[in-house]
Amino acid sequence: xxxxxxxxxxxxxxMPDLSYLRRAVGSTESNITQIYLSxxxxxxxxxxxxxxxxxxxxxxxxxxxxxxxxxxxxxxEITLPVEDNN
Numbered sequence: 001x002x003x004x005x006x007x008x009x010x011x012x013x014x015m016p017d018l019s020y021l022r023r024a025v026g027s028t029e030s031n032i033t034q035i036y037l038s039x040x041x042x043x044x045x046x047x048x049x050x051x052x053x054x055x056x057x058x059x060x061x062x063x064x065x066x067x068x069x070x071x072x073x074x075x076x077e078i079t080l081p082v083e084d085n086n
Contacts, residue, residue, distance in 0.1 A: 009069075045060075
């Protein structure tokens with residue numbers, strides 16, 4: 001998993017025109033589902049499922065707070081086991 005220090009910034013933005021974004025060069029539409037797993041205080045652990053038309057990608061993310069605006073972030077693609085319904 002790749003590890004880096006990240007400065008977190010939060011912004012309030014106006015909802016963009018989705019039809020414009022869909023036409024933008026290089027844009028890719030996907031559906032995202034994510035779950036936050038329980039973690040120690042000052043830490044977060046998330047799994048994100050991102051569904052593209054041609055494939056599904058799972059990303060694991062862990063953050064450890066090191067100051068009021070910075071975290072150590074570890075993130076990488078993971079493979080989930082396939083369920084056997086038999």
